[in-house]
Amino acid sequence: MSDNITRLLRGDEGEVLYAYNDHLGFATIGIGRLIDKRKGGGITPEESAYLLANDIMRKSMDLDARLPWWKTLSDARRGVLLAMAFQMGIDGLLGFKNTLEAVRTGQYDRAADGMLQSMWAKQTPERAKRMSEQMRTDQWKFKEGT
Structure with missing residues (x-):
């Protein structure tokens, strides 16, 4: 059937x-x-998790292709780039030329400062603050309550 x-x-x-x-x-x-x-429509938590896993895989593959050096970063710093790509798309992330160059060359304080000086930080200040601290410290920074 x-x-x-x-x-x-x-x-x-x-x-x-x-x-x-x-x-x-x-x-x-x-x-x-x-x-x-x-x-009464919607999706289940399991369906949401499945979609998220697929989205993370696709964004990671895009980053592998467009920023191959990102694979050399720690998990926490890769997480920042992945989260930014997730929010703004790969092309949006690629617009952070100076910040990405600072990340690529290991200048994490400079990269974090660049993140905070962006339009993105003005639009989503709490997220940008968390992500810049994660980049700076190499420690995961989660939104409270998650």
Whole structure:
């Protein structure tokens, strides 16, 4: 039954790989997956963890390709670059040319200072402060309550 029901639903529902509003105006994704909170939609914690793991893998592969030296950093410092790429996209992270050069050459205080002087730090000050401290100290800095 699973192959047939999958074929049936793919044919009837279609497959859309981004959020869209269905014919009744409810947020949906994939093959008719209701995600609209108004109708009890959403995803499970397990599905969220699966998506996050895939996103981390993809961003890591992008960083491997675009900043191959990032693999030589400690876990905590790689975490900063990955978190920034996650938030701003790889191209957004690559805009931090001076900061990235400071990281590449081991000038972590300079890199942290550069992070704090950016537009990103003005837009997300608490996150930027945590990430810059993580870069500076090589110690993980988690948001309180997580």
